[in-house]
Amino acid sequence: MTHLRAPDQGPGTPLAPAGGGPAAGAGRWRRPGGRGDLVERLFAVQSLFALLLVFVLAIAVSPRRNGEILFLSTENLGNIVRAVSEIGIIAIGMTFVVLLGGIDLSVGAILGLSAVGTATLMVDSGLGILPAVTVVLLIGALFGALQGYATARLGIQSFIVTLAGLQVARGLARIWSGGLGIPIAYGDGPQEAPPAFEILNGTVNGVLPVPAVLFIGIGVAAIVVLRKTAFARHVYAIGGNEKAARLSGVPVLRVKVAVFAIAGLLAAVAGIIHAGQLNQGSPNDGAGYELDAIAAVVIGGTSLAGGTGSMGGTLAGALLLGILNNILALNNIDANVQLLIKGLVIVAAAGLQKLRRSIV
Numbered sequence: 001m002t003h004l005r006a007p008d009q010g011p012g013t014p015l016a017p018a019g020g021g022p023a024a025g026a027g028r029w030r031r032p033g034g035r036g037d038l039v040e041r042l043f044a045v046q047s048l049f050a051l052l053l054v055f056v057l058a059i060a061v062s063p064r065r066n067g068e069i070l071f072l073s074t075e076n077l078g079n080i081v082r083a084v085s086e087i088g089i090i091a092i093g094m095t096f097v098v099l100l101g102g103i104d105l106s107v108g109a110i111l112g113l114s115a116v117g118t119a120t121l122m123v124d125s126g127l128g129i130l131p132a133v134t135v136v137l138l139i140g141a142l143f144g145a146l147q148g149y150a151t152a153r154l155g156i157q158s159f160i161v162t163l164a165g166l167q168v169a170r171g172l173a174r175i176w177s178g179g180l181g182i183p184i185a186y187g188d189g190p191q192e193a194p195p196a197f198e199i200l201n202g203t204v205n206g207v208l209p210v211p212a213v214l215f216i217g218i219g220v221a222a223i224v225v226l227r228k229t230a231f232a233r234h235v236y237a238i239g240g241n242e243k244a245a246r247l248s249g250v251p252v253l254r255v256k257v258a259v260f261a262i263a264g265l266l267a268a269v270a271g272i273i274h275a276g277q278l279n280q281g282s283p284n285d286g287a288g289y290e291l292d293a294i295a296a297v298v299i300g301g302t303s304l305a306g307g308t309g310s311m312g313g314t315l316a317g318a319l320l321l322g323i324l325n326n327i328l329a330l331n332n333i334d335a336n337v338q339l340l341i342k343g344l345v346i347v348a349a350a351g352l353q354k355l356r357r358s359i360v
Contacts (some may be wrong), residue, residue: 020158022312044351047300047316054320058327066267070330082277086111086270088215088315090289091262091296093144096315098297100259102238106147106165107267110140111286113173114271119182119281122193127195136266143169144264146259148255148323152256166274166290173283184275200276211273218266223311239306286305295342296321299349301356320345320352321328 062071064247068078090107097104105283114136121132147165151158186195203209233254237245246252270289275281302309325343328338 008232013242028286031265035292043326047313047320050321051316054323054330057083061327061331063330076326076330078203078207078212080319080322080326081215082209083325085209085215086213086274087289087296087321088318089218089270089273090263090341091293091300091310091314092218093266093298094147094290094293094297094300095226096235096259096261096290096292096314097158097307098302098304099235099239099306099309100256101150101242102256102260103294103304104144104147104158104162104260105338106143106162106169107263107270108126108286108289109166109169109173110143110264110267111271111274111289112281112283113169113176114140114268114276114284115275115281115355116173116182116283117281118275119175119184119193119273122197123182123191123266126190126307129197132139133272136272137265140268140271141261141265142266145261146323147264148257148260149253154254158260161254170283179278179282179283184281185281197276200273201279213279214269214273218269219315223315231255231258236307239308241307243297273327287333294344298346298353301349301353303353303356317349 036038036090059069059286062069064070082147088307090111094104094107117136117139118132121127121135122129125132127135146162148160150161151154177287184193185191186193186198188195200210204213234245234250237248237250238252242252267286271281271286274285278285296317297309298317299320300309300313300315302313321342324342327336328341333341346349
């Protein structure tokens with residue numbers, strides 16, 4: 001079997017594909033320790049440098065109140081991590097899909113379906129937290145797995161499959177909810193959710209929001225998976241060159257189904273958090289979230305061509321977007337200008353990816 005080495009992984013294999021992506025598997029190889037390897041390592045931490053730069057700039061331009069830098073207040077920093085938790089969790093799943101060389105446009109709709117499911121199962125059906133959450137997670141994972149199976153078995157591009165999946169998930173959410181938002185009231189009576197579900201609106205030690213804790217925990221687990229497991233090596237191999245991976249014995253079908261199932265599962269987790277934070281489940285929840293998740297992945301340095309990228313970069317990309325949103329809001333920047341600035345950041349990240357491919 002041809003061993004492919006991902007940027008996240010340590011040394012141990014003699015050769016690695018140059019720049020990742022399909023071209024790498026076509027015959028270009030780089031030797032560890034060479035110029036290409038050094039440039040690859042520098043680009044691998046580009047998102048961390050960008051995050052640090054944006055953080056410093058945010059401090060510099062932050063409004064002050066009685067000499068206090070509002071951006072650095074504990075409450076504001078907690079709000080930033082809380083705000084990015086849902087997009088960040090979705091982006092973690094999206095990273096696996098993009099590393100595979102695919103895309104998943106359905107995750108925002110799965111979030112909406114999951115939020116509706118969470119509210120409906122607890123409020124209307126009277127299920128407890130554990131059964132309701134379990135059912136919602138299974139729905140998300142199964143939805144993703146079916147999309148992965150269609151992509152791998154039928155050979156349909158993931159863009160098309162998940163675009164259809166977006167429509168299906170949104171339609172199911174509207175049918176399930178009757179087209180209306182399902183409010184969540186807490187209590188022990190009928191039509192009320194268990195009070196314990198309110199924990200998603202709470203904080204740990206009065207500082208770190210619970211959704212942020214979940215985001216950090218899932219992010220750390222995903223980094224470990226991407227660095228240490230054979231499954232991750234298979235994902236990189238398929239993203240680098242699917243044909244070569246197949247000939248090398250990589251179980252392409254199983255890996256693709258698993259990756260899309262992970263993306264669906266994490267979108268469902270984000271949907272449960274969303275319902276808990278807003279105290280409702282609406283079929284329109286999550287609209288456009290898939291684009292923010294893709295933006296976080298791209299800013300994090302993961303190649304849309306597949307085969308190259310890191311989970312740490314995605315986490316940094318999600319935080320960067322959160323800080324950018326926050327500092328622009330603190331300075332009362334017009335919403336249209338905010339969109340323009342974020343668009344320019346994404347273009348810059350894509351430009352760096354192209355530069356990376358041309359150098360390595």
